[in-house]
Amino acid sequence: MDDVVSYTCQLNDGPEQTVSAGADGVAQLSYVPASQGGILTVRSTTSTGLRSYPNYLYLTVTSQPVVTSAEFRFDSEPSVPVGKSGTFTFAPHMHGVVEYVYQFNRGLEDEQSQQIVAAGADGKVSIPFTTARFGGHSLHVVSRTANGTVSQETEVWFYPHSIAPSVSSLDYPEYWEAGGPGVAGTFSFTPGTEDVVEYLYQFGDEPEHKVTAGADGKATIVRTPSEGKWYQLIVRTRSASGLISDPRFYAVNVAPQSPSVESPAIWTDAHAGVPVTFTFTANLPGSTEFVYQFDSDATGPGTQQTVAVGPDGTAQITWTAPAEGFYSLTLHSRTAAGHTSCIWGSWFYINN
Numbered sequence: 001m002d003d004v005v006s007y008t009c010q011l012n013d014g015p016e017q018t019v020s021a022g023a024d025g026v027a028q029l030s031y032v033p034a035s036q037g038g039i040l041t042v043r044s045t046t047s048t049g050l051r052s053y054p055n056y057l058y059l060t061v062t063s064q065p066v067v068t069s070a071e072f073r074f075d076s077e078p079s080v081p082v083g084k085s086g087t088f089t090f091a092p093h094m095h096g097v098v099e100y101v102y103q104f105n106r107g108l109e110d111e112q113s114q115q116i117v118a119a120g121a122d123g124k125v126s127i128p129f130t131t132a133r134f135g136g137h138s139l140h141v142v143s144r145t146a147n148g149t150v151s152q153e154t155e156v157w158f159y160p161h162s163i164a165p166s167v168s169s170l171d172y173p174e175y176w177e178a179g180g181p182g183v184a185g186t187f188s189f190t191p192g193t194e195d196v197v198e199y200l201y202q203f204g205d206e207p208e209h210k211v212t213a214g215a216d217g218k219a220t221i222v223r224t225p226s227e228g229k230w231y232q233l234i235v236r237t238r239s240a241s242g243l244i245s246d247p248r249f250y251a252v253n254v255a256p257q258s259p260s261v262e263s264p265a266i267w268t269d270a271h272a273g274v275p276v277t278f279t280f281t282a283n284l285p286g287s288t289e290f291v292y293q294f295d296s297d298a299t300g301p302g303t304q305q306t307v308a309v310g311p312d313g314t315a316q317i318t319w320t321a322p323a324e325g326f327y328s329l330t331l332h333s334r335t336a337a338g339h340t341s342c343i344w345g346s347w348f349y350i351n352n
Contacts, residue, residue, distance in 0.1 A: 001044065001046065001050075001052060002025075002046070003046040003047050003048070004021050004025045004044045004045065004046055005020065005021050005045060005046060005047045006018050006019065006020050006021055006027070006044070006045045007019045007021060007027050007029075007042055007043065007044050007045070008042070008043045008044075008045065008051075009029055009040060009041070009042050010040070010041045011031070011038050011039070011040050011041075012038045012039055017029070021044075031059075032095075033059055033061045036061065037058075037059040037060050037061040038059050039056055039057070039058055039059070040056070040057040040058075040059060041054050041055075041056055042054065042055050042056075042057070043055075062093060062152065063093050063094040063143070063151035063152045064093055064151060064152045064153065064154040065090050065091060065092055065093055065097070065100060065141050065142065065143040065151060065154050066090070066091040066092075066093055066154070067088060067089070067090055067091075067139065067141055067154050067156050068088070068089050068091070069086055069087060069088045069089065069158070070086070070087065071084070071085075071086025071087060072086045072088065072129075072158040072160075073158060073159075074156045074157065074158055076157075076159060077159070078159055078160065078161035078162070079131075079158050079159060079160050079161060080131075080160060080161060081160060081161040081162070081163050081192075081193060082131050082132070082133060082134050082160045082161070082162070082163045082193070082243070082245065082246065083130065083131065083132070083163065083193060083239070083241075083243045084130065084131070084160075085128055085129065085130040086128070086129060086130075087126050087127065087128055087129070088126065088127050088129060088139065089124060089125070089126045090102070090117075090119075090124060090125050090126075090127075090141055090143070091123065091124045092119065092123035092124070092143050092151075093143070093151065094143065094145070094149075094151055095145075096145040096146060096147075096149075097119050097123045097143040097144065097145055097151075098118065098119055098144065098145060098146045099116055099117065099118050099119055099143070099144050100116070100117050100119060100125060100141055100142070100143050100144070101114055101115070101116050101141070101142050101144060101150075102114070102115055102117070102127070102139060102140065102141040102142075103115070103139070103140050104129065104137065104138065104139055105137055105138055106138055106140050107138075108136075108137075108138065110132070110133065115127075119143070123143075131160040132243065133160075133244075133246070134160060134162055134163070134164070134245070134246030135159070135246070136157055136158075136159055137157065137158050137159070137160070138155065138156070138157050139155070139156050139157075139158070140153055140154070140155050141153065141154045142154070162192065162245075162246050163192040163193035163237070163245045163246065164192050164235075164236070164237075164245050164246045164247060164248040165189050165190055165191050165192050165196075165199065165235050165236070165237050165245065165248050166189070166190040166192065166248065167187060167188070167189060167190075167233060167235055167248050167250040168187070168188050168190075169185055169186060169187045169188065169250075169252075170186070171183070171184070171185035171186055172185040172187070172252045172253070172254070174250055174251055174252075175251050175253055176253060177253045177254075177255045178253065178254070178255060179225065179254055179255055180225075180228060180254060180255045180256075180257040180284055180285065180341075181225060181226055181227050181228050181254065181257060181284055181335070181339035181340055181341060182224060182225075182226070182284070182285070182286060182335055182337060182339035183224070183225070183254075183285070184222050184223070184224045185222065185223060185224070185225070185252070186220055186221070186222050187220065187221050187222075187223065187233065187250070188218065188219075188220050189201075189211075189213075189218060189219045189220065189221070189235055189237075190217070190218050191213065191217040191218070191237055192237065192245060192248075193237065193239065193243075193245060194217075194239070195217075195239045195240045195241065196213050196217040196237040196238070196239055197212070197213050197238060197239060197240050198210055198211070198212055198213055198237070198238040199211050199213060199219050199235055199236070199237055199238075200235070200236045200237075200238060200244070201221065201233065201234060201235045201236075202233070202234045203223045203231060203233050203252075204225070204231040204232065204233075209221075213237075225252065225254045226338065226339050226340070227254065227339070227340055227342070228254050228255055228256035228257050228258070228284075228340075228341055228342040229254055229256075229342070230251065230252065230253055230254070231251075231252040231254060232249060232250070232251060232252070233249075233250040233251075233252055234247050234248070234249055234250075235247065235248045235250065236248070256341060256342030257283045257284035257285075257333075257341040257342065258283060258331075258332065258341050258342045258343065258344040259280050259281055259282050259283055259284070259287075259290060259331055259332065259333045259341060259344050260280075260281045260283065260344065261278060261279070261280055261281075261329065261331060261344060261346070262278070262279045262281075263276060263277060263278040263279065264276060264277070265278070265319075265321075265327075265348050265350065266329075266346055266348045269351055270321065270348070270350050270351065271321075271350065271351050271352065272321045272322065272323050272324050272350050272351070272352055273320060273321070273322075274320065274321075275318045275319070275320045276318065276319055276320070276321070277316060277317070277318055278316070278317050278318075278319060278329070279314060279315075279316050280292070280307070280309075280314060280315045280316070280317070280331060280333075281313060281314045282309050282313045282314070282333040282341075283333075283341065284333045284335065284339070284340075284341040285335075286335040286336070286337070286339075287309045287313070287333035287334065287335055287341070288308065288309055288334065288335055288336045289306050289307065289308050289309055289333070289334050290306065290307050290308075290309060290315050290331060290332070290333050290334075291304060291305075291306050291331070291332055291333070291334060291340075292304070292305055292306075292307070292317070292329060292330065292331040293305065293329070293330050293331075294319060294327055294328070294329055295327065295328045295330070296323075296325055296326070296327050296328075297325060297326045297327075298323060298325040298326075299322070299323070309333065321350040323350075323352075324350055324351060324352040325349070325350060326347055326348070326349055326350075327347070327348055327349075327350055328345060328346065328347045328348075329345065329346055329348070330343050330344070330345040331343065331344045331345070332344065
C-alpha cells in the first residue's frame with residue numbers, strides 16, 4: 001500500500017521489531033536464523049497509522065556440512081578400488097564450527113565407531129579413509145560449534161571399485177553348454193588387484209578350497225563335474241596384506257549328455273500285452289550302464305532297472321505294457337566312476 005513509513009516484524013513468538021522504511025517504502029532487516037528456521041511475520045504501517053494485514057515468510061535453514069571427495073563418488077558410480085585410500089573434506093554450512101562428528105558404515109556389519117575431528121581456522125578439515133570390502137559404504141557427518149550447537153546431518157554413500165579376479169576356461173566357457181559329467185575342465189584365475197598371493201574358490205557344493213598364486217598373481221585349477229547341470233564357481237583373492245576381494249561368480253553349464261531312445265512305442269501305435277523293443281544310445285563318454293524306469297498313470301511308479309552298455313554304446317530291452325493307458329520312460333546313463341548323464345524322459349500311450 002502507499003505511504004508506508006515502517007514495518008513491524010516478528011520471528012515465531014519472539015518480540016516485535018520495527019524497521020523504518022526508506023523514501024521508496026523499502027526496508028531491510030538482518031537476521032541470523034536458528035538451526036531450526038522459523039516463520040517471519042511482517043506488517044506495514046502508513047504515516048496515518050494504518051496497519052496492513054500480515055504477510056508470512058517461512059524460513060528453512062540448511063546447516064548440513066558439505067562433504068566432498070576426489071576419490072570417492074556419491075552418484076553410485078565406482079570409486080577408487082577396494083583397499084585404496086581416499087580423502088573426504090568437510091566444510092561448514094553454519095557459522096562458528098569448531099569440530100565435526102562422523103561415522104562410517106552406520107548400521108552395517110562393519111560399522112565403525114564415531115570419531116571427532118577439529119575444524120581448521122577456515123572451518124574445514126580433511127580425513128583419510130581406506131575401504132576394506134566391496135559394496136556400499138556410508139558416511140554420516142554433523143558439525144558442532146563452540147557453544148554446542150549441532151548441525152543437521154549429512155549422509156553420503158559411496159561404492160569402491162571391484163577388485164574381483166577374472167575367471168576363464170577353454171573347456172567350459174562361461175554360460176556356454178560344454179563338456180559333460182566326468183569331463184575335466186581347466187579354469188584360469190587372473191587377479192583384479194596387486195600383490196595377490198592366494199585364491200579362495202568354491203565349485204558347486206564343494207567346500208571352499210585354496211590355491212597359491214604364481215609370481216604373476218595368476219593360478220589355474222582343474223575340476224571335474226559329476227553331473228550334467230549348472231555349477232557356480234565362486235572365486236576371491238587374498239593379498240599379502242590379508243585383503244580379501246569381492247567374489248567373482250562364474251557360471252559353468254555342463255552339457256547334459258542325456259542318452260537317446262528309439263522305440264515304436266513312442267513314435268507309432270503299441271498295444272497292451274505285446275512286447276515292444278526300446279534301443280538306448282549313450283552320449284556320455286565312458287558310460288557302462290543305463291538306468292531306466294517305466295511308470296504308469298494307472299498303476300503308479302515302476303521299479304528302477306539297469307542294463308549294461310554294449311561296446312557300440314547301445315543297449316536294447318523288451319518291455320510289455322500290462323494294460324492300456326499312458327506310460328512314461330525315464331532314462332540316464334552312468335560311468336564306472338559314478339558320473340551320470342542328465343535324465344531323458346517321455347510319455348507315450350499304449351492302446352488296448
